[in-house]
Amino acid sequence: MxxxxxxxxxxxxxxxxxxxxxxxxxxxxxxxxxxxxxxxxxxxxxxxxxxxxxxxxxxxxxxxxxxxxxxxxxxxxxxxxxxxxxxxxxxxxxxxxxxxxxxxxxxDMIASEAEREQIAAEAAGGEPVWWMTPGWIKFRKDVFKGWDKGLANENFPKHTGGAIVLDGVGYMDDFMAENPETFLEYSDWMGIPIIPWPVSxxxxxxxxxxxxxxxxxx
Known part of the structure; x- marks a missing residue:
C-alpha cells in the first residue's frame, strides 16, 4: 500500500x-x-x-x-x-x-458489498444480516437514541442472520471479556445474536x- x-x-x-x-x-x-x-x-x-x-x-x-x-x-x-x-x-x-x-x-468503509456478501455467506448462511462496526457497540446509546424495545422488535429480528460486527481494531474481544453481561443484554435487546467478525x-x-x-x- x-x-x-x-x-x-x-x-x-x-x-x-x-x-x-x-x-x-x-x-x-x-x-x-x-x-x-x-x-x-x-x-x-x-x-x-x-x-x-x-x-x-x-x-x-x-x-x-x-x-x-x-x-x-x-x-x-x-x-x-x-x-x-x-x-x-x-x-x-x-x-x-x-x-x-x-x-x-x-x-462499507470497512468491507465492500461483495466482501459483506461473502462474510454473510460464511457467518450466516446467506441470511439477512444487520451490519455494524465496533462504534455501534461502544456508542449504542447515541446510535440508537430514542429506540425502545418495540422499535427494536420492528427492525432487528427480520435479520435472521444476526448482527455482524466488522471489527478491524480488536475491540470486540476486549469488550466481551470485560463486559460479558452488557454484551448479552445488547444481543437480547436486539433479539438476534451479535457476531464479532475480525477484518483488516x-x-x-x-x-x-x-x-x-x-x-x-x-
Missing amino acids: AEARFNDISIVSCGTMSLELNFLKKEGFLDTPQILYTRPGLHQDTPELERQLVRQIEQAKQKTPYVLVVYGGKFCYVNIDQPTRLMQTIITEQGPSVARIEATHCM LDRFKRLLLDQAEILHAR
Whole structure:
C-alpha cells in the first residue's frame, strides 16, 4: 500500500468511526494534525448532523489546507424535507479543499458489498444480516437514541442472520471479556445474536488514501 500523506489534511468524521481512525493514527498510518468528530448517531437528526459537520469542517480549515470527511454518502444523511439535498451537496458547498471518503456508510468503509456478501455467506448462511462496526457497540446509546424495545422488535429480528460486527481494531474481544453481561443484554435487546467478525482495515486505508490523492491533485 502506498505511503500515507495526511500531514496537511484534517479529518472530520462521525464519532462512530473514532475507534478505527484513532487506531490508524496511533499506528502511524494517519499522520494528520487533527481528527475532529461529530456526535455518533446523528443520522437520526440530520439538521444537527449538518450543523456539527459544517462547524467541524470550518474549524479544520483553520489548521490545514485540506479536509477529508469520513461520512457515508447514501445512508448517513437522508433529508426528508429536502430529498435532493445529499451528503455530497454539503461537501461540495464547502469548496474544493474538502473531499469525502467514497463509501455509502461506515460498514462499507470497512468491507465492500461483495466482501459483506461473502462474510454473510460464511457467518450466516446467506441470511439477512444487520451490519455494524465496533462504534455501534461502544456508542449504542447515541446510535440508537430514542429506540425502545418495540422499535427494536420492528427492525432487528427480520435479520435472521444476526448482527455482524466488522471489527478491524480488536475491540470486540476486549469488550466481551470485560463486559460479558452488557454484551448479552445488547444481543437480547436486539433479539438476534451479535457476531464479532475480525477484518483488516486495508479497504479503509485505501479509501482514505484515494481521497488524499484527489485533494493533493486539486
